Amino acid sequence: MRDEKVGEFLARVADRVPTPGGGAAAALHAATGAALLGMVARFSTGQDYAEQEATVGRVIAEADDLRDIAFRLAEADAAAFSAVADAYRLPKSTETERSARSQAVARALVGAAWPPAKLIGVAGMVADLAGVMAEIGNRNVLSDVGAAAEAARAAAATARMTVEINLAGITDEQASLEMIAETDKAEDIIERAEKITAAVREQIRS
Numbered sequence: 001m002r003d004e005k006v007g008e009f010l011a012r013v014a015d016r017v018p019t020p021g022g023g024a025a026a027a028l029h030a031a032t033g034a035a036l037l038g039m040v041a042r043f044s045t046g047q048d049y050a051e052q053e054a055t056v057g058r059v060i061a062e063a064d065d066l067r068d069i070a071f072r073l074a075e076a077d078a079a080a081f082s083a084v085a086d087a088y089r090l091p092k093s094t095e096t097e098r099s100a101r102s103q104a105v106a107r108a109l110v111g112a113a114w115p116p117a118k119l120i121g122v123a124g125m126v127a128d129l130a131g132v133m134a135e136i137g138n139r140n141v142l143s144d145v146g147a148a149a150e151a152a153r154a155a156a157a158t159a160r161m162t163v164e165i166n167l168a169g170i171t172d173e174q175a176s177l178e179m180i181a182e183t184d185k186a187e188d189i190i191e192r193a194e195k196i197t198a199a200v201r202e203q204i205r206s
Contacts, residue, residue, distance in 0.1 A: 001027075001078075002071045018085045023077035023116045026158035030119060031070035033126040033151030036144045038063040043138040052136045059129050066129075070122055070155075077115040077162075084108040109169040116162040117182040123155035124189040130196050139203075146200035153193035160186040 001009060001024060009028075013020050041059040049056060087104040091097045130149040137145055160183045170176045 001074045019078040019081045020074070021081070022158055022162040023081070023112075023119070024074045026116055026119050026123075026155045026162060027070045027074035027077065029151045029155035029158060030122050030126055031067045031074075033123075033130070033148040033155065034063045034067040034070060036148040036151065037126065037129045037133055038067065040133050040137045040141045040144050040148070043141050044133070044136065049136070049138075055132065055136060059132055062125070063129055066122055066125055070119065073115045073119050073122065077112070080108070080112040080115055084112050106169065106171045109166045110172055110175045113163045113166040113170065113175075113179050116159040117179055119159040120156050120163075120182050120186050120189065123152045123159065124185065124192075126152040126155065127189050127193045127196065131192070134196050134200055134203075142200055142203060146197045146204075149193045149196040149200070153190050153197075156186040156189040156193070 001020065004012075009020065013025070038060055041056050041063060044052065044056050084105070087101065087108040090101040090104055092101050127149060130145055130152060133145045133148075134142070163179050163183050167176060167179055170179065
């Protein structure tokens with residue numbers, strides 16, 4: 001995904017194949033938000049921002065790391081859903097085969113739910129950095145902070161749905177509870193991102 005042209009990636013999304021899908025889209029939202037914040041932070045350096053130098057440096061490093069993590073989670077998501085597809089293709093002619101197939105599918109669904117579940121946390125960290133840059137960033141690129149917050153919101157919401165659709169097929173109660181705990185974090189992230197966007201828009205209009 002990270003080495004593809006945008007058009008090629010979107011063509012794969014549009015194709016009738018299991019991946020890339022919602023999980024990859026969520027990862028791209030998060031990576032885009034992190035990239036925007038890296039750009040805003042790099043435009044917020046120099047003499048005029050000397051007092052914020054340490055904070056801006058931290059934002060640059062963390063935003064770059066989050067962008068990389070999002071890409072890696074997209075790759076993990078693709079691999080996990082390939083495992084789900086493989087599990088569904090297992091034979092089911094006999095009771096033994098059906099039982100083995102059901103167990104394989106359940107295990108694969110747990111694996112498929114984890115990358116988007118982790119992505120919710122990444123979206124939260126992107127939103128946190130957007131909040132920082134909304135306060136100290138270069139005013140000329142303030143709209144990009146809002147765009148980053150919106151990307152974080154979209155990442156959290158999309159990743160949450162991607163986890164939720166897998167929950168129905170997960171029979172491992174502990175894993176299911178852990179997934180639910182991760183999805184529960186999304187609402188707070190979405191609300192925080194919306195507040196950042198509103199604050200940015202208020203500053204732009206004032």
